[in-house]
Amino acid sequence: MFKGSITALITPFKDGLIDEPAFQSFVDWQIKQGSHGLVPCGTTGESPTLSHQEHNRVVQLCVEAAAGRVPVIAGAGSNSTMEAVALTRHAEQAGADAVLVVTPYYNKPTQEGLYRHYQAINDATGLPILIYNIPGRSSVDMSVETMARLAKLPHIVGVKDATADLLRPVRTRAACGADFCQLSGEDGTALAFLAQGGVGCISVTANIVPRLSALLQEHWAAGDLTAARALQDQLAALNDVLFIETNPGPVKYAASMLGKCRADLRLPLVLPSDAHQLEIRARLEGLGLLSE
Numbered sequence: 001m002f003k004g005s006i007t008a009l010i011t012p013f014k015d016g017l018i019d020e021p022a023f024q025s026f027v028d029w030q031i032k033q034g035s036h037g038l039v040p041c042g043t044t045g046e047s048p049t050l051s052h053q054e055h056n057r058v059v060q061l062c063v064e065a066a067a068g069r070v071p072v073i074a075g076a077g078s079n080s081t082m083e084a085v086a087l088t089r090h091a092e093q094a095g096a097d098a099v100l101v102v103t104p105y106y107n108k109p110t111q112e113g114l115y116r117h118y119q120a121i122n123d124a125t126g127l128p129i130l131i132y133n134i135p136g137r138s139s140v141d142m143s144v145e146t147m148a149r150l151a152k153l154p155h156i157v158g159v160k161d162a163t164a165d166l167l168r169p170v171r172t173r174a175a176c177g178a179d180f181c182q183l184s185g186e187d188g189t190a191l192a193f194l195a196q197g198g199v200g201c202i203s204v205t206a207n208i209v210p211r212l213s214a215l216l217q218e219h220w221a222a223g224d225l226t227a228a229r230a231l232q233d234q235l236a237a238l239n240d241v242l243f244i245e246t247n248p249g250p251v252k253y254a255a256s257m258l259g260k261c262r263a264d265l266r267l268p269l270v271l272p273s274d275a276h277q278l279e280i281r282a283r284l285e286g287l288g289l290l291s292e
Helices: 020-032 052-066 081-094 111-124 144-151 168-176 187-195 210-221 225-241 249-257 274-286
Strands: 004-008 037-039 073-075 098-102 129-133 156-161 181-184 200-203
Touching (some): 020 037, 020 052, 052 073, 052 081, 073 081, 111 144, 144 156, 144 168, 156 168, 168 181, 181 187, 187 200, 187 210, 187 225, 200 210, 249 274
Parallel strands (some): 004 037, 098 129, 129 156, 156 181, 181 200
């Protein structure tokens, strides 16, 4: 199904609008650097501040630039089931390979409400659906039992698990089966998640070091734990600094330092503080990513 290093893409802006050339160039660079998949319009892509028209346009741009070279898993989440269904249907029409649907935020549904939300999306599409479980942002945590119920539906194929609970993938595997696609949603747990039964990571860090992020996954798949662990150690400090403030502020700033886009964010997000910008620069320099 889906595996390896899958980048949760930033959305470049210029003069308040989506910078379409920069975005498509970034998608092409990601693929050439070895990323195994792409997620447009997730949290890292500032989806909460995109209009519906912009959201759909970013998905279209990503599908177009990827040109079938790697899977495109379009963000299609909302705390409105009708809106999530509409975003999912558009992603299918645009040619996306799957959708990533976050647990509804703010309105705090019960486990039954979560089940019915995803059931409605399942019934509205032929695309594979990945559940995005991130209780730290959505304030609801989908239980393993609810996920097991959903795994029985034809289009619910896996989960992006951003709980940072490394017992969760073991329990999910037992409840949902070995074929249920489990992807880490936390860069810091990428390797440990693989050891617990996962098959990849939907990564923020891969925006900055796509090749290294992909190599970590490839070393694990090849059985070279020593090389995978060495990359994990190399990337640990970068993982930390990219979350030194609210994502995607730090990663957007880091990408701007690499010349991939402007550092523009949409309010209420702002650039990292001056002190944190210096820390980000230091980590990039430590990895040899900045030219003199």
